[in-house]
Amino acid sequence: MKQPATPILTILRPLALAAVLLTLGAGCATTDYVTGKRTQNMYTLADEIQLGRSAYLETRNTLQKTDTPINQDPARVALIREITTNIAAVAHITNLTYETTFVGDPDIVNAYAFPGGHMMVFEGLWNETNGLVQTVDELAAVIGHEIAHVNCRHSTEAMTRQMLPNLLLAGGMIWAEIEEKEDLQLLFGGLMVVHNGLVVTKYSRKDELEADRVGMFYMAQAGYDPAAAPRVWERLSQARPTQASQPLSIFSTHPRDTLRAQELRKHLPAARARYEAAPVKRDGTRRLSDLPPTTTPQKTKSKPKPKSNPQPKHYKN
Numbered sequence: 001m002k003q004p005a006t007p008i009l010t011i012l013r014p015l016a017l018a019a020v021l022l023t024l025g026a027g028c029a030t031t032d033y034v035t036g037k038r039t040q041n042m043y044t045l046a047d048e049i050q051l052g053r054s055a056y057l058e059t060r061n062t063l064q065k066t067d068t069p070i071n072q073d074p075a076r077v078a079l080i081r082e083i084t085t086n087i088a089a090v091a092h093i094t095n096l097t098y099e100t101t102f103v104g105d106p107d108i109v110n111a112y113a114f115p116g117g118h119m120m121v122f123e124g125l126w127n128e129t130n131g132l133v134q135t136v137d138e139l140a141a142v143i144g145h146e147i148a149h150v151n152c153r154h155s156t157e158a159m160t161r162q163m164l165p166n167l168l169l170a171g172g173m174i175w176a177e178i179e180e181k182e183d184l185q186l187l188f189g190g191l192m193v194v195h196n197g198l199v200v201t202k203y204s205r206k207d208e209l210e211a212d213r214v215g216m217f218y219m220a221q222a223g224y225d226p227a228a229a230p231r232v233w234e235r236l237s238q239a240r241p242t243q244a245s246q247p248l249s250i251f252s253t254h255p256r257d258t259l260r261a262q263e264l265r266k267h268l269p270a271a272r273a274r275y276e277a278a279p280v281k282r283d284g285t286r287r288l289s290d291l292p293p294t295t296t297p298q299k300t301k302s303k304p305k306p307k308s309n310p311q312p313k314h315y316k317n
């Protein structure tokens with residue numbers, strides 16, 4: 001049977017919890033590589049590399065189990081690697097191994113970044129019926145966006161943001177349980193749901209807009225025409241309802257595409273100045289449809305296929 005808590009314990013428990021949280025908060029203060037401002041991240045860059053690598057291997061393993069071809073099309077693999085190398089060369093974090101894996105599934109319209117430098121680009125991104133990129137510049141806009149996520153360390157920052165309030169709310173729930181305050185337990189539980197549903201999503205949208213802007217600057221500095229970036233989002237906003245209803249998980253947690261295009265247009269003059277100053281200008285107007293015929297083996301119909309776009313649990317597009 002529970003003993004009623006003494007008044008002193010009632011006061012001390014939340015104080016002890018607050019002290020732990022303050023220590024945690026202070027311990028994860030770090031400098032953002034991109035903005036140079038103080039930020040909260042409980043993971044070191046070394047943690048991040050390890051975390052990203054295991055998530056990448058897990059995702060690749062899942063794809064291979066469904067016979068999805070990985071890096072089996074030399075022309076397309078070479079193209080995405082060339083773009084990755086060019087953009088990574090102008091990124092803020094230079095001591096990472098940036099590597100993009102080409103996933104040869106024309107039905108999956110997706111790209112994502114793992115923490116620490118691994119990225120995946122799916123062939124469906126330039127699928128003729130519902131793909132969203134048509135030229136090398138537009139593909140560079142997507143890869144630039146992913147490299148920006150890695151440099152802004154959005155995945156581990158989001159995990160940190162989720163961790164601190166959740167610890168506080170979980171602590172509150174435990175305290176309410178000890179104190180047998182059911183109404184407070186319910187309140188803390190409810191706040192946790194609200195926090196995870198609203199606050200985290202809101203931050204994540206803010207991160208997306210930052211990745212759009214930073215990614216557009218990166219592509220411009222690497223010599224790709226930044227005007228391609230807003231064009232990709234404008235294309236999505238004009239997609240026919242049948243196209244928009246496709247499982248485009250790259251866009252599912254993103255801000256509305258019209259807002260993204262508007263924001264990108266706002267920063268386009270600054271990006272264009274970087275493009276003009278870039279030492280090399282790439283031939284980014286080449287159309288992806290002009291690439292040599294695919295050498296990716298076709299999947300057999302009888303093979304099992306993921307129901308929706310494979311999506312690593314904690315990592316954003």
Ligand SMILES: [Zn+2]
Nearest residue numbers: 208211316317
């Ligand atoms: Zn994104």
